[in-house]
Amino acid sequence: MNEVKRASRFRNARGWLFVLPGLLFHIFAVAIPAVLSLYLPFTEWNGLSMPKFNGLDNFKQLIHDSIVGTAFLNNIKWALFWVTIPTIFAFFLAYLLNKIKRWQTVYQSIYFSTSIITVTVAGQIWLWLYNPFSGMNFYLDKAGVGFIDIPGLTIPSLSIFFVLIADMWKGFGGNVVWLLAAMTQNDKSLEEAAKLDGAGRFRIIWNVILPQLRPTLVIVTMLTVLNSFGAFEMVYVMTGGGPAHATETLSTYYYVLSTTGRQAGYGSMVALLQTFIAVVLIGAYGYLRKKKGWDV
Amino acid sequence: MNNRFPKLLTVLSLSAMLTLSACGSSSNNNGNAANAGGNGAGQEEESFTLKVPDAEIWGEESSALQTMYDLYEDKHPNVKLEQVTMKDDQTLAAALVSGEAPDLMLMDPSAAKERFKSNYIAPMDEYYTKYGWDQTMYKWAKNAYVEDGKAIGIPWNYEGLIVMYNESMFKENGWTIPTNYNELMALVPKIKDKGIMPFAWGSSDNPGVDDWWVTSIVNSVLGPEGTKQLFSGDTKWTDPTIVDAIQRYSDFWNAGYVTDKKSYAISQEDSMQLFLTGKAAMRLDGTWALASDNEPDFDIGFAPFPSWKKDGTPVIPLGVGGGLVINAQSEHKDAVAELLNDFFSPEVVKEMAAHGIPEPVETDFSTMELKPNVSKALDMINEAAQAGSSGYVAWSYGPPRVVQVLESDFPSVYLKKTTVQDWLGNLQKLKEQDVAEKRLFDLQNY
Numbered sequence: 001m002n003e004v005k006r007a008s009r010f011r012n013a014r015g016w017l018f019v020l021p022g023l024l025f026h027i028f029a030v031a032i033p034a035v036l037s038l039y040l041p042f043t044e045w046n047g048l049s050m051p052k053f054n055g056l057d058n059f060k061q062l063i064h065d066s067i068v069g070t071a072f073l074n075n076i077k078w079a080l081f082w083v084t085i086p087t088i089f090a091f092f093l094a095y096l097l098n099k100i101k102r103w104q105t106v107y108q109s110i111y112f113s114t115s116i117i118t119v120t121v122a123g124q125i126w127l128w129l130y131n132p133f134s135g136m137n138f139y140l141d142k143a144g145v146g147f148i149d150i151p152g153l154t155i156p157s158l159s160i161f162f163v164l165i166a167d168m169w170k171g172f173g174g175n176v177v178w179l180l181a182a183m184t185q186n187d188k189s190l191e192e193a194a195k196l197d198g199a200g201r202f203r204i205i206w207n208v209i210l211p212q213l214r215p216t217l218v219i220v221t222m223l224t225v226l227n228s229f230g231a232f233e234m235v236y237v238m239t240g241g242g243p244a245h246a247t248e249t250l251s252t253y254y255y256v257l258s259t260t261g262r263q264a265g266y267g268s269m270v271a272l273l274q275t276f277i278a279v280v281l282i283g284a285y286g287y288l289r290k291k292k293g294w295d296v
Numbered sequence: 297m298n299n300r301f302p303k304l305l306t307v308l309s310l311s312a313m314l315t316l317s318a319c320g321s322s323s324n325n326n327g328n329a330a331n332a333g334g335n336g337a338g339q340e341e342e343s344f345t346l347k348v349p350d351a352e353i354w355g356e357e358s359s360a361l362q363t364m365y366d367l368y369e370d371k372h373p374n375v376k377l378e379q380v381t382m383k384d385d386q387t388l389a390a391a392l393v394s395g396e397a398p399d400l401m402l403m404d405p406s407a408a409k410e411r412f413k414s415n416y417i418a419p420m421d422e423y424y425t426k427y428g429w430d431q432t433m434y435k436w437a438k439n440a441y442v443e444d445g446k447a448i449g450i451p452w453n454y455e456g457l458i459v460m461y462n463e464s465m466f467k468e469n470g471w472t473i474p475t476n477y478n479e480l481m482a483l484v485p486k487i488k489d490k491g492i493m494p495f496a497w498g499s500s501d502n503p504g505v506d507d508w509w510v511t512s513i514v515n516s517v518l519g520p521e522g523t524k525q526l527f528s529g530d531t532k533w534t535d536p537t538i539v540d541a542i543q544r545y546s547d548f549w550n551a552g553y554v555t556d557k558k559s560y561a562i563s564q565e566d567s568m569q570l571f572l573t574g575k576a577a578m579r580l581d582g583t584w585a586l587a588s589d590n591e592p593d594f595d596i597g598f599a600p601f602p603s604w605k606k607d608g609t610p611v612i613p614l615g616v617g618g619g620l621v622i623n624a625q626s627e628h629k630d631a632v633a634e635l636l637n638d639f640f641s642p643e644v645v646k647e648m649a650a651h652g653i654p655e656p657v658e659t660d661f662s663t664m665e666l667k668p669n670v671s672k673a674l675d676m677i678n679e680a681a682q683a684g685s686s687g688y689v690a691w692s693y694g695p696p697r698v699v700q701v702l703e704s705d706f707p708s709v710y711l712k713k714t715t716v717q718d719w720l721g722n723l724q725k726l727k728e729q730d731v732a733e734k735r736l737f738d739l740q741n742y
Contacts, residue, residue: 048389048411127501130561153500244708244713245704
């Protein structure tokens with residue numbers, strides 16, 4: 001009996017030995033920083049020296065900081081844009097690609113190609129296009145259609161949408177691939193049956209294709225919204241959050257605060273707000289998945 | 297299987313111990329090498345490696361570092377210089393905290409001071425004494441790297457803000473470069489009437505550059521002494537002189553004299569193209585841009601930024617662009633100091649000047665073969681410095697919190713998102729926070 005117990009303990013210890021490297025890595029690289037990130041928002045910290053606990057001072061500053069409000073609204077705009085125009089666009093492109101029998105991979109690669117361009121290059125391309133003196137407007141003018149004026153980044157209140165267009169150009173190919181992959185798994189016999197019953201193309205899309213894609217669409221939408229609240233790269237490259245914070249997002253704001261601003265403690269508070277938003281969204285998704293049957 | 301496992305574990309443990317002890321020996325060797333490095337020339341050096349900044353970090357502009365490395369390696373064949381790329385200050389901060397930062401680092405003065413307080417930067421007084429670096433170094437430049445009375449780095453260069461203008465265009469039209477606000481306001485409508493932008497400017501890719509305008513304006517309305525008082529003394533950002541000056545800039549911008557009211561919609565590089573293609577007459581720029589190989593089909597002239605006083609005289613804001621500091625955790629501090637000594641060799645001094653970022657040491661530029669543009673601008677700055685009409689750039693001397701807003705939020709003023717009074721009132725509050733935290737540049741160190 002003792003022999004059996006000893007062998008069992010040895011097996012357990014051996015299991016722990018195998019797990020130990022990964023566990024230690026997780027504790028030091030994930031768990032401890034995660035716990036610290038809950039402490040840092042309540043400190044005054046320049047990013048280098050030892051953080052000093054300052055209670056709710058950063059939270060009070062957050063409440064009164066109008067730039068946080070602007071950045072939050074921009075993140076909302078970013079999310080609303082991404083879950084509508086690029087997703088609908090990606091859906092119809094995926095639908096068309098699914099109908100093409102020849103060269104499908106070639107077209108798919110073309111649409112996906114913009115996704116592999118680095119953000120820095122993509123941002124610079126769009127800065128050139130939007131340049132009011134030598135970009136699209138210049139050539140429209142040359143072509144005799146100067147009455148078409150693309151504002152680009154010249155109207156601060158619209159700048160965020162033109163940065164979004166650049167971001168959509170770079171990123172929507174990923175959604176096309178996701179949705180196309182899901183469409184290829186659809187049950188084709190349902191479409192055939194609907195056709196035989198006399199359903200039109202849009203009726204088939206609405207009542208046959210979309211319901212089958214719902215799990216994928218839910219995931220794509222969820223990831224898109226979460227990514228939207230982390231929007232950073234394209235904004236940072238094209239406008240740096242300007243002019244006058246018109247394109248500021250929570251991520252660009254806390255990045256600047258934590259680096260050049262040397263207010264890493266307060267920056268962490270802004271980051272904590274972003275995390276809180278993500279948790280709420282994930283919670284809402286979990287609720288809908290369980291209660292409303294949005295199961296994947 | 298179970299019988300074999302303990303044996304396997306024993307073998308693995310022994311291997312791990314041997315590997316670790318080998319690493320330990322290696323560290324010890326490095327430690328000895330450090331001492332050898334510190335013993336100076338004349339003794340046979342053991343081999344070791346110094347981690348130093350990548351000489352290509354800013355392209356041509358930082359190529360003088362390579363010259364310094366080459367000189368050192370010629371004299372110390374056993375020392376390997378490993379160039380490390382730190383793509384931004386955030387990366388360097390992470391490397392410092394994790395103990396992986398290079399032995400020698402490039403760092404701006406305010407970051408160096410914060411890090412010295414946190415014991416990441418080594419004091420350098422003994423090396424200043426040993427090598428006599430400050431015998432020819434400008435005191436104001438050295439002082440940028442003085443904290444608590446200790447030298448903590450060597451200033452890498454000095455840089456200034458100047459106006460570059462299309463000299464050919466000015467000659468053809470009989471215009472003269474303005475020296476003050478009244479002359480500027482008399483000239484800019486004439487330039488605009490010709491369908492040319494008075495100033496090319498772009499900040500979409502880097503909103504921080506808008507700070508250059510504020511720096512140039514406050515220096516010229518307050519003068520060098522007044523600017524010192526604004527950055528480090530009792531002068532308030534809400535001083536009526538500053539309110540009036542910033543309001544006049546807002547009006548100037550809104551009159552379309554700066555990139556046709558679209559400066560925030562194009563990048564710095566694109567604004568340079570506007571200037572180089574003759575679509576703009578002038579451009580505010582820094583001395584670091586002097587050596588760029590732009591070859592427009594017109595002559596480029598350089599002038600101080602016009603005084604923003606109505607009938608004042610210009611002031612050229614100067615500052616230290618960055619500096620070289622020694623990692624406090626380095627095991628080879630003496631060797632790094634010896635490497636730094638080569639920074640003051642004639643070859644490196646010449647190379648720095650050739651790129652428009654001269655070292656802050658007394659230098660006779662007339663004996664150097666510099667590009668005409670570089671010569672013109674350096675002569676102009678030297679004259680201004682000798683005449684006492686050089687000022688102070690905000691990014692070297694301004695209160696850190698204030699500088700962060702100058703570098704991110706100046707468009708709020710000219711886009712009228714806020715009033716000039718409110719915006720400057722906020723700067724004053726931030727300055728007071730910096731005063732409370734003792735983060736101001738010491739008045740004694742200007």
